[in-house]
Amino acid sequence: MKTELHEELGQRRRKRNIQIVFGLFIGLLLIFTIFSNTLQSLALPKVRTETPTFGSMEHQxxxxxxxxxxAEAKLTNPAGWKVSTIAVKEGDIVKKGQTLVTYDSKTAEREIQDEMAQLEKQKIELQSVQDRYIASTTEGDAMNLRSAGRDLETGKLNLGVQERKINELRDRLASREQIAAPFDGIVTKVNAVEGLASTGEPDVVLTNNSRxxxxxxxxxxxxxxxxxxxxxxxxxxxxxxxxxxxxxxxxxxxxxxxxxxxxxxxxxxxxxxxxxxxxxxxxxxxxxxxxxxxxxxxxxxxRQEGRLISNEAIHQDREEKFVYKIEERKGALGNVFIVRKVRVRAAESNDKETMIESGDVNMNDLVILESSEPLQDGNRVRLQ
Structure with missing residues (x-):
């Protein structure tokens, strides 16, 4: 009887020892598994995230x-003539039409005189053609009459051309022999120098501060x-x-x-x-x-409102813009965070934020702003 009792107690001790050893084994296995997952988790890229906000975009x-x-006028003489007289100095108050600078126009005046002499010469030649035309009419020579008539018309045309040329030279002389104030104002700069031609700078700068x-x-x-x-x-x-x-x-x-x-x-x-x-x-x-x-x-x-995310989250490839968001999966040993690449379209943006038009990014989504390593769709990451 005692022998049987000892054997039963021995079996019970062996079973308890086996259970203890098995429990220790399972515990160590769990510890190593958790430790392994922890080490693996620490090796994952670390990311910083934000959730979108809803509102309007601020533009600055x-x-x-x-x-x-x-009202500012930079006045100069395009003819490049030498300055004859400077009638103003810096700070002077002038009236519209007042003479500011006059120029040496002797060359232009001589050119007009030469063209006037050419005009008088053409008038004398035209009188000779008229005399020839009258003589041909009297003689009844039809051929000479036609020739004289053509010369007479040509002379009249040349006379008109010469008169227009002289008028143009006179107008040019009148517009360039002096600079006049285009409006009431103050002389703020005088670059003109008597005896010298313009150096490229405006001869006179005139302003009207009242405007x-x-x-x-x-x-x-x-x-x-x-x-x-x-x-x-x-x-x-x-x-x-x-x-x-x-x-x-x-x-x-x-x-x-x-x-x-x-x-x-x-x-x-x-x-x-x-x-x-x-x-x-x-x-x-x-x-x-x-x-x-x-x-x-x-x-x-x-005026428009929408989902706003930081510009740090926006990426660009050859096709279009995209963001990385977090997909969370529940597991026996903890949640797993997966990267998902999502295409987005920007409605507006400023130097800080972008308003996106995409149904794939919701208000509760975690959008990645920064990562410790380059990311791809499907990567596992850990949150900062």
Whole structure:
């Protein structure tokens, strides 16, 4: 009886030992599996993500330039004649039509005299042809009459050509023998030198400060459209004078939008031609002198609303734009994060965000902004 009891107790101990060993084995197996998955997980690319936000796009314009007089005339003599007399100096206030500079026009006057002499010579020759025509009429010589008639008509045509040439020379002389003020204003620069011809610079620069000043801002045409800037638009202009460190805010008005030279953009990895415009703003203030530094900052929100993601998340290949988003899969040992490549179409963008048009990116999706390693569709990653 005791023997049987000892044998039964021994079997029970063996079974318990086997269970303990088996449990330890399973535990170690689980520990190694978890440790292995942890090591594998640590080796995966680490990514930084964000979720899309919903709203309108903020567009911002920042520009600067130098204030220039709105009414400014750079006057010079295209004939290249020597300066005879300078009637003004810098700072003078002049009236419209007032003479500013006169030029030595003796050569042009002699040319007109020579052409006048040629005209008188043609008139004498024409009288001789008229006499021949009258004689041919009296003699009844038909052939000489026709010849004299043709010479008479030719002489009249040459006479008309010569008279027009003289009138043109006189008009040119009248327009170039002096420079007159095209409007009331102030002489801001005199480059003319008595006795010398123009050196390429304007002989006189005339401005009219009472008409205000202009500020020119180069802007990309797409941004201009998104901002909705048009003629008569009111803008606040910050003006900083050299003599006054305190900036002054002045209301400006867009008075003209002109075409400008396009430029290329390679920021997306693909060369694109961007159309540019020049926005001209009129600024009026009695304290302005001209030459001040001016700044414009305008912020507007787009009328359209949509899903917004950071520009860091946008990639470009040969076909179109795309983003990487996270697909989460649940597993026995934890969740697995898979990379999915999603094509998107940009509706609008600024220097920070892009509004996308795609049903494949939802508001709760995690979109990858940055990765520790290059990614491909289907890669496993770990979240930062």
């Amino acid at each position: 314009l920042e520009g600067s330039g130098i204030l220039r007089p709105l 205000g000043y202009r500020l020119e801002l180069p802007i990309d045409a797409p941004l201009l459209t998104r901002l909705g800037i048009a003629p008569e638009e009111k803008l606040q202009v910050e003006v900083r004078a050299l003599s006054d460190p305190q900036p002054k805010i002045i209301d400006g008005t867009v008075y003209e939008i002109a075409d400008a030279e396009a430029h290329t953009d390679n920021s997306s990895g693909k060369q694109a031609t961007i159309v540019q415009k020049i926005v001209r703003v009129k600024v009026t203030d009695p304290e302005l002198k001209g030459g001040e530094q001016a700044f414009v900052k305008l912020v507007k929100r787009s």
